[in-house]
Amino acid sequence: MSRRDQFLSLRTHQPVVLPSLLSADFGQLAREVERLEQAGAAALHLDVMDGCLVPNLSFGLPVVEAVRRSTALPLDVHLMICQPQRYIAQFFAAGADCLTVHIEALEQPRDVLRQIRDTGAACGISLNPATDVARIEPHLDECDVVLVMSVPAGFGGQEFDEIAVSRLRHLRRLVRDDVLLEVDGGINEVTIGRCAAAGANLLVAGSAILGSGDYAAALQRLGRLATASS
Ligand code: DX5
Ligand code: ZN
DSSP: OOHHHHHHTTOSSSOEEEEBGGGSOGGGHHHHHHHHHHTTOSSEEEEEEBSSSSSOBOOOHHHHHHHHHHOOSOEEEEEEOSSGGGTHHHHHHHTOSEEEEEGGGOSSHHHHHHHHHHHTSEEEEEEOTTSOGGGTGGGGGGOSEEEEESSOTTOSSOOOOTHHHHHHHHHHHHSOTTSEEEEESSOSTTTHHHHHHTTOSEEEESHHHHTSSOHHHHHHHHHHHHHHHO
16 A cells, blocks of 8 residues: 555544644654554654744654654654755655645645655645635645644644634535545644534644643543544
């Protein structure tokens, strides 16, 4: 099975909660990955930031490679970088199974999505809360994943923006049934149900899981709430 197909098999009848490593203790990265795997994570979300597209820096290729060496779980790599086309092949080689790029970073979205697909990874497009949703609409047929940001991309621990709920509902009607709808930012026990009810398949949670003492309990609670609302 291709890495793209493996990633897309996350599309089951139940929503999936993806822990974001942005809130991990990077001094013990392999241990954090192991804890999340033992807690029952079905895949991991990795946030790459370049200080250009977003006002923050996180990590790049060596960290994705290190996570890849620590686990066989699918890796969902969220590229918050300018000119992502320069690095697609390298992130795929580093172990990304899904590569998501931001519409705000793209001059030729169609070409970049095709470039990702040609590597063998699943391809995703994302938009910030302040970006007009009409900008991604011409590209929905070219995507495996549509990632709705529910905070301005760049930092963990921000407050959920309700605009994401109506966007998810709107996009669910527009995309093919096999497209994964993902939501990222401010997902917690209060907000997750509304996103699942609006049609999200993949729900990213950073601080709500890694900021808790018990990753398994947090993941299970979020998963239960999402499933109950979907
Ligand atoms: C923010 C990142 C998120 C972040 C979410 O730009 O894309 O993935 O880790 O963190 P929480 O869940 O704490 O909002
Ligand atoms: Zn993210």
